[in-house]
Amino acid sequence: MSPLARIAHAxxxxxxxxxxxxxxxxxxxxxxxxxxxxxxxxxxGGALAPAAPDPAGLADYALGFLDGLAELDWREPAGHDFAVCRLTAITWLVHRHGLLGSPADGPHER
Incomplete structure (x- = not known):
């Protein structure tokens, strides 16, 4: 499973x-x-309507971020820390831009 799919699922x-x-x-x-x-x-400071991120670039970033969390032996907290916010943001971009092959159906426009 790709890092984007793993993060989006979780x-x-x-x-x-x-x-x-x-x-x-x-x-x-x-x-x-x-x-x-x-x-x-x-x-x-790009365009008014931001373009979709490059899926490969986002996947590379996500993989590096997950590797960093593993090195720190990070465990997901009950609340919201930096990592939860960052992983949720990655998930939002995946959904918003249909990066796993599904239509852009993010929770709300940004």
Missing amino acids: YTPRFAEFAFEPGFTAAVDQHVAELRDRLSPAGP
Whole structure:
């Protein structure tokens, strides 16, 4: 299973928390923006409507992020830490842009 598929499978259920956790929603939104800036070929400050991230670039980033978490022996907390927000943001991008072959059906527009 690809790193994007693994992350999306594990973190899609976190989208339900957007309805009652505005702080989590805002944090994930910031992570989405940072990932778009980091992975955009044009760099930060691109177009008004951001393009989909390159799936291979996002997968490489995700794999490196997961490797870093494994080295730290990170365990998912009950709440929201940096890693949960980043992994949920990756999942949101995967869903929003249909990077696993499904239609763009993110929880809401960004």
